[in-house]
Amino acid sequence: xxxxxxxxxxxxxxxxxxxxxxxxxxxxxxxxxxxxxxxxxxxxxxxxxxxxxxxxxxxxxxxxxxxxxxxxxxxxxxxxxxxxxxxxxxxxxxxxxxxxxxxxxxxxxxxxxxxxxxxxxxxxxxxxxxxxxxxxxxxxxxxxxxxxxxxxxxxxxxxxxxxxxxxxxxxxxxxxxxxxxxxxxxxxxxxxxxxxxxxxxxxxxxxxxxxxxxxxxxxxxxxxxxxxxxxxxxxxxxxxxxxxxxxxxxxxxxxxxxxxxxxxxxxxxxxxxxxxxxxxxxxxxxxxxxxxxxxxxxxxxxxxxxxxxxxxxxxxxxxxxxxxxxxxxxxxxxxxxxxxxxxxxxxxxxxxxxxxxxxxxxxxxxx
Amino acid sequence: xxxxxxxxxxxxxxxxxxxxxxxxxxxxxxxxxxxxxxxxxxxxxxxxxxxxxxxxxxxxxxxxxxxxxxxxxxxxxxxxxxxxxxxxxxxxxxxxxxxxxxxxxxxxxxxxxxxxxxxxxxxxxxxxxxxxxxxxxxxxxxxxxx
Amino acid sequence: xxxxxxxxxxxxxxxxxxxxxxxxxxxxxxxxxxxxxxxxxxxxxxxxxxxxxxxxxxxxxxxxxxxxxxxxxxxxxxxxxxxxxxxxxxxxxxxxxxxxxxxxxxxxxxxxxxxxxxxxxxxxxxxxxxxxxxxxxxxxxxxxxxxxxxxxxxxxxxxxxxxxxxxxxxxxxxxxxxxxxxxxxxxxxxxxxxxxxxxxxxxxxxxxxxxxxxxxxxxxxxxxxxxxxxxxxxxxxxxxxxxxxxxxxxxxxxxxxxxxxxxxxxxxxxxxxxxxxxxxxxxxxxxxxxxxxxxxxxxxxxxxxxxxxxxxxxxxxxxxxxxxxxxxxxx
Numbered sequence: 001x002x003x004x005x006x007x008x009x010x011x012x013x014x015x016x017x018x019x020x021x022x023x024x025x026x027x028x029x030x031x032x033x034x035x036x037x038x039x040x041x042x043x044x045x046x047x048x049x050x051x052x053x054x055x056x057x058x059x060x061x062x063x064x065x066x067x068x069x070x071x072x073x074x075x076x077x078x079x080x081x082x083x084x085x086x087x088x089x090x091x092x093x094x095x096x097x098x099x100x101x102x103x104x105x106x107x108x109x110x111x112x113x114x115x116x117x118x119x120x121x122x123x124x125x126x127x128x129x130x131x132x133x134x135x136x137x138x139x140x141x142x143x144x145x146x147x148x149x150x151x152x153x154x155x156x157x158x159x160x161x162x163x164x165x166x167x168x169x170x171x172x173x174x175x176x177x178x179x180x181x182x183x184x185x186x187x188x189x190x191x192x193x194x195x196x197x198x199x200x201x202x203x204x205x206x207x208x209x210x211x212x213x214x215x216x217x218x219x220x221x222x223x224x225x226x227x228x229x230x231x232x233x234x235x236x237x238x239x240x241x242x243x244x245x246x247x248x249x250x251x252x253x254x255x256x257x258x259x260x261x262x263x264x265x266x267x268x269x270x271x272x273x274x275x276x277x278x279x280x281x282x283x284x285x286x287x288x289x290x291x292x293x294x295x296x297x298x299x300x301x302x303x304x305x306x307x308x309x310x311x312x313x314x315x316x317x318x319x320x321x322x323x324x325x326x327x328x329x330x331x332x333x334x335x336x337x338x339x340x341x342x343x344x345x346x347x348x349x350x351x352x353x354x355x356x357x358x359x360x361x362x363x364x365x366x367x
Numbered sequence: 368x369x370x371x372x373x374x375x376x377x378x379x380x381x382x383x384x385x386x387x388x389x390x391x392x393x394x395x396x397x398x399x400x401x402x403x404x405x406x407x408x409x410x411x412x413x414x415x416x417x418x419x420x421x422x423x424x425x426x427x428x429x430x431x432x433x434x435x436x437x438x439x440x441x442x443x444x445x446x447x448x449x450x451x452x453x454x455x456x457x458x459x460x461x462x463x464x465x466x467x468x469x470x471x472x473x474x475x476x477x478x479x480x481x482x483x484x485x486x487x488x489x490x491x492x493x494x495x496x497x498x499x500x501x502x503x504x505x506x507x508x509x510x511x512x513x
Numbered sequence: 514x515x516x517x518x519x520x521x522x523x524x525x526x527x528x529x530x531x532x533x534x535x536x537x538x539x540x541x542x543x544x545x546x547x548x549x550x551x552x553x554x555x556x557x558x559x560x561x562x563x564x565x566x567x568x569x570x571x572x573x574x575x576x577x578x579x580x581x582x583x584x585x586x587x588x589x590x591x592x593x594x595x596x597x598x599x600x601x602x603x604x605x606x607x608x609x610x611x612x613x614x615x616x617x618x619x620x621x622x623x624x625x626x627x628x629x630x631x632x633x634x635x636x637x638x639x640x641x642x643x644x645x646x647x648x649x650x651x652x653x654x655x656x657x658x659x660x661x662x663x664x665x666x667x668x669x670x671x672x673x674x675x676x677x678x679x680x681x682x683x684x685x686x687x688x689x690x691x692x693x694x695x696x697x698x699x700x701x702x703x704x705x706x707x708x709x710x711x712x713x714x715x716x717x718x719x720x721x722x723x724x725x726x727x728x729x730x731x732x733x734x735x736x737x738x739x740x741x742x743x744x745x746x747x748x749x750x751x752x753x754x755x756x757x758x759x760x761x762x763x764x765x766x767x768x769x770x771x772x773x774x775x776x777x778x779x780x781x782x783x784x785x786x787x788x789x790x791x792x793x794x795x796x797x798x799x800x801x802x803x804x805x806x807x808x809x810x811x812x813x814x815x816x817x818x819x820x821x822x823x824x825x826x827x828x829x830x831x832x833x834x835x836x837x838x839x840x841x842x843x844x
Contacts, residue, residue, distance in 0.1 A: 009658075060424040063455035124731055124812025127378055130561040134387045148401035148469070154455045162460065163401065190377040190809070193370025196732050197811050349735070349814045371810060378560045378809040387562045 008036055013351070015044045021118060021355070022362025026339070028351070035351065038343040040336055045366040053326040058084050058158055058293045061326065066152035068328065069364035071114050072307040074107040074143075077156040079328075082237055083302040083313035084158045087295045093287050096160035097239045098280040102173065103143070103155065105269040105276070109180070110136045111307040112262045112269075119259065119356040120191060123200055128191055135183050142173055158293055160286035170277060177274050184266060192263070201255040205342045205354040208253055212338075219309030220265070221335050221358060224250035224257040231305035238304075242279070243272045255357035262359070292321050308332050308359055332364040395496065402471045403456045408445055408490035412466035415440035419458035419467055427452045445487040449475055470495045534626045538615060546763040547577040553804050560808045587752030592656055595749065600654035604750065604757035607647025610640040611764040618771045619695045621781050621788040633694035634686055637772060638679050641727065644761060645671045651758070652746035664746035666815055667736035671727055673822040678723035680830035684716040684837045685709050685776045698780035710777040716833045717777050719826055721802075724769045726822070728762060730803060732810035733818055770799035 009030045015023040023044035029037040049068060053061045058080070065080050066073035078100060085092060092100075113136045117129035140150045145166055147155040155162055191197055209225040222229055230247040232240040248264040250257030297319040303312035309331025316325040335358055342354050389396055398404075415432030427448040435441045458467050470493055477483060485493075492501055521527060551566065551574065558565030566573030591600055617633040620626070630636055645668050652664015686692055688709060689700035701708050710717045726733040736746065747758050774780055774795040781788030813821070 056424055057422075060422065060457065063424050063453055063457070120811060124734070125810060126557070127381075127561050127808050130563065131381075134562055137387070144402065145399045146401070148399075148403040148456060149454070152453070152455075154457070162456075166400070186377055190374045194374050194811065195368070195370055196813050198370075199817055200811065200814060347814070347816070374809045375805060378805060381560050381562060382556075384562050386559075386564050388564045390564075 006031060018122075021360060022365075024355075024360070024362055024365070026351070026355070028343070028348075030348070033347045035343050035346050035348070038340050038351070040339050042333075042336070042362075042365050045362045047367070049367045050326055050328065053323060055322060057321050058295070058323070061323075062156065063152065063154045065328075066154055067363060068330065068367050069111075069306065069308065069311075069332065069361045070151060071361055072107045072111040073151065073153050074103045074155060075111075075304070075306045075311065077153065078104050078238075079302075079304050079306065079311045079313050081156045081158050082304060083300065083315060084293065084295060086237075086302045087298075087300040087315055087317070088158075088293070090159050090289055091287050092160055093284050094239075094281050095164070095283040096285045096287065098276050099161050099165060099285065100156060101239060101243070101276045102273055102280070103146070103153075105272045106139050106142070106173070108307045109266050109269045109273075110139050112266050115262050115359050116187065116191075116259075119359075120197075122352050122356045123197065125191070125194075125197070128187060131183070131187060131190075135180060138176060138179075142169065142176070145169060157286065157289075159289035160284070162285075164285045170280065173273070174277050177270050177277075180270055181267070184263070188263065192260075198256065200349075201259060201353055201357070203252075204255045204346070204350050205357060206252060206254045207338065207342065211341075212253075215337050216334050217309065217338065218334070219306065219331055220248075220258055220261045221309065221338070223248060224261050225253035226251055231303060231310060235303075237302070240272075243275050245271050255353055258357045258359070294319060294321050295323065303329065306331055308361065308364065309335060328367060330364045330367055332360040332362075333367075336360055336365055398471045402473075403454045403469045404471045404473045405449070405454075405469070405475060405485075405493060406447060406458075406490055407468050407470050407493045407495075408487060409466050409468075410442045410445070410487060410491055412464045413442040413445070414464055414466075415442055416463060418461040418463070422457045422461045423452075424455060424457065425451045425453055428458060442487070445490060447485050447490065449483040449485060450480060472496060538626050539612065542612065542615065542764055542767065543760075545767055546760060547581070549763050549766060549800060550577045550580070550759075552800075553807075556801065556804045557808045560805070581756060584752055584756040589753065590749075590751050592749050595656045596654040599650050600749075601754075603647050603651035603654055604754045604761070605647070606650060607644050608757050608761040608764070610643040610647075611761045611768060614640045614768050615764075615771070617694050618768070618775055619698055619780055620771075620792055623788075627695065629693060629695045631691075631693045634682055634692045634697075637694075638675065638682070641765070641768075642672075642675055644765070647761070648746055651750065655746070655749035657749055660746050660748045663736050663748070667729060667746055670729070670733060670736065670815070670818060670822075673819050674723045674726035674733075674826075677719050677822060677826035677830045678727060680827070680834055681713075681716040681719040681723065682776060684713050684833050687834070687837045687841055688712065694775050694780075698775055698782065701779045702782055708777060708779040713777065713833070713837070715829060716837075717773075719830050719833065720773060720777070722826065723822075724773065725803065725806060726818070728765050728769060728803070730762075730766075731807040732813050735812055735815050735818065766800060766803060767796065770796045770803070773799050 011028050011030055012025065013028065014025040017024075025041040025044065027039045027041060028035050047067070049064050052064060056064070061080060062077055065076040068076050084090075113132040117132035120128040143153060143155075144150050146169060147153050147163055207225065209222075209227045212222045212225050212227065218229070226249055228247055228249050231237070232245075233247055245268045248261045248268060250261050295315060295317040297317055299314070299316050301312060301314045303310045305311075310329065311331055312329030314325075314327040314329065315323050316327075318324045338358060339355065343351055346354065413432075415430070417430070420426070420428040420430055427450075428446070429448075430442060430445045432440045432442045454469070456469060459465075459469055472493065472495070475483065494501065554576070555565030555573070566576035569576045569579050591597060614637050616626075616628045617630050617636055618627065619629070648671070649664050649668045652660045652662075652667070655661070685697060689697040691697060691700070697709075725731075729736055747755055750758060771792075774792060778795050780795075781792045783791035786794075
């Protein structure tokens with residue numbers, strides 16, 4: 001009896017595709033429905049941020065960092081600003097630190113809401129996207145009142161923040177926290193118990209801690225396997241050691257755990273925001289910094305816990321006001337490495353579920 | 368076993384929720400004081416210190432001035448190239464006299480790229496939405512000949 | 514209640530009446546479908562904290578008409594290597610069974626425009642299976658491997674869910690003792706004086722789930738999913754032919770809702786209001802339920818979908834059938 005000769009199909013997903021979350025191209029070799037090999041092709045959004053930074057002063061680089069991971073631009077600002085302060089040994093006033101923590105945690109919340117909305121939209125549920133974005137809109141509105149922009153904030157400066165909170169802003173953000181908790185309950189009711197959703201994400205895309213550590217994953221992609229590593233607790237920076245919050249750790253390392261980690265991290269961010277709003281002192285928002293920032297010659301690395309993992313900034317300086325080389329350790333770029341291994345042997349529908357759960361932002365993958 | 372029924376209840380309850388749609392462009396959004404929109408330039412305040420052009424990360428500001436009769440520098444030309452301006456607000460931050468401010472206008476879409484080069488006359492004429500209508504609004508607001 | 518025109522010999526005036534009746538029902542259905550699409554967008558919008566369409570015409574009522582007009586004036590593209598004849602007739606094959614099944618549904622007590630066929634249920638099931646041919650032919654004739662895969666998947670889904678659909682309807686047929694849809698409605702007004710949804714709750718649930726799967730709607734709309742590779746079997750169709758497929762889907766929504774109302778909710782029966790108004794209200798509730806589910810649920814994967822049909826729904830439907838038969842035999 002002759003064997004049926006099947007052929008493998010080389011197919012291309014993207015770069016324009018509704019569910020690759022940006023301009024990501026994935027070249028897959030498919031045998032029937034099963035993926036034999038997958039290879040992500042990146043670079044469609046490369047804008048040369050690191051190269052441009054060689055000709056810009058440190059304050060001028062900050063608007064460029066906004067646009068790397070455009071969903072959490074405060075976090076990117078925070079990364080470069082703390083890196084320069086760490087290199088130059090600058091003091092940041094208390095009020096500025098508290099404002100920084102508030103906006104960074106709110107931004108983390110916003111980014112996780114986008115994850116929720118887009119992940120469920122890929123899986124076919126239309127409504128959580130709109131609820132998530134309507135709630136995110138409230139925070140976007142607060143940021144608009146605070147620094148004048150909705151997405152690319154350019155809010156932090158070396159030594160502090162640019163603006164102080166306007167009148168009534170702190171009180172408004174205080175009302176947001178309980179509102180968001182109720183909305184989160186509503187979203188859990190809608191999504192987390194849904195058997196259709198659970199069947200699509202449980203047990204899909206599993207990996208263990210050793211594999212994650214060998215690839216250098218960080219953030220939720222590492223914590224979902226059960227490994228407790230959060231830079232805010234393990235290597236505290238800024239004033240995170242003053243706040244009481246838990247590090248969310250998963251168990252199985254599948255897509256459902258990543259989803260639940262995102263949701264629970266929203267709760268933790270709300271806790272931190274609440275505490276920071278209570279503790280915020282009065283005072284100046286900009287510290288004593290020299291007019292022209294010159295980082296002393298040498299090499300410096302500083303990393304913070306970004307929304308997608310460890311966001312690090314590596315500065316090579318010759319003592320001038322512009323860096324010699326600025327390198328960003330971008331978590332999405334490194335997290336994308338799991339894709340070929342995770343996709344081997346999966347069907348095409350699972351590709352969508354897995355790619356969504358890795359939570360990449362192409363601005364950060366390509367810089 | 369019946370978790371999806373809770374989801375159905377949630378969606379049904381949202382029918383009574385207030386609608387969050389903003390019916391733009393019939394209703395304009397209210398952005399607040401600090402909104403980083405298109406610039407307004409006041410030539411009488413400018414002292415031609417060149418700080419805005421130097422701090423701009425994309426180098427989209429070009430200006431020139433000359434010394435007048437009273438030995439002070441006065442501004443002659445001031446151009447912002449809105450093809451590359453990223454509305455980052457660094458220029459307003461460094462201006463010592465608040466000659467360059469940002470309004471809450473954001474609608475820059477035009478049919479031709481030439482219209483995105485705004486010169487000193489357009490930037491002087493620009494103002495916040497609440498302060499009145501600009502003369503050149505409604506037409507193809509050109510930069511005044513570039 | 515009397516079918517005078519059925520008993521008369523076939524004269525020209527009778528044929529004329531039949532043709533006029535069919536045209537009126539077609540026009541009515543087109544109107545219903547247009548506003549079903551409008552209401553779907555409005556209802557789903559309201560559930561998502563948005564206003565639905567509201568700019569075209571007062572309250573956006575002319576939106577569907579604008580959409581249909583747009584589809585009609587588009588360029589008629591037939592792919593070069595496609596099988597031209599099959600490509601052209603596939604949408605028609607998909608559409609006309611959806612319209613033909615409406616002939617057996619009793620809209621009112623006086624059975625205006627209804628063929629009180631003694632095999633109404635079987636006629637319905639048989640014709641709704643013809644649509645699958647249209648789907649497969651559409652996928653095949655497009656000469657596009659993704660359309661073919663989408664068409665095959667869609668056909669597999671629709672065939673798998675035909676079986677529990679038919680079996681759940683058999684429970685009702687057993688209780689009413691007739692395949693005639695008119696007699697089923699009348700039987701719901703006799704003992705046990707409740708609509709069949711109460712004794713046949715399990716059958717009703719199976720019917721609803723199978724109906725959603727038959728209609729290729731969320732949560733069973735993987736063949737049409739945009740976030741998959743393909744837009745399904747109608748990737749290559751544009752303009753008017755695409756409109757035919759959409760029309761077929763929405764006429765089926767109406768037809769399934771009407772069938773569900775007839776079988777389980779007593780059709781046109783109800784106090785005070787005229788029969789057609791009760792029928793309209795019940796069908797609207799069904800259609801609202803379809804929109805409600807679409808706004809809420811994510812999509813089921815193809816393999817889970819098929820295993821759900823064969824391993825869960827069919828045993829339950831058999832259980833329902835056997836239980837009904839046993840109860841009927843005992844009492």
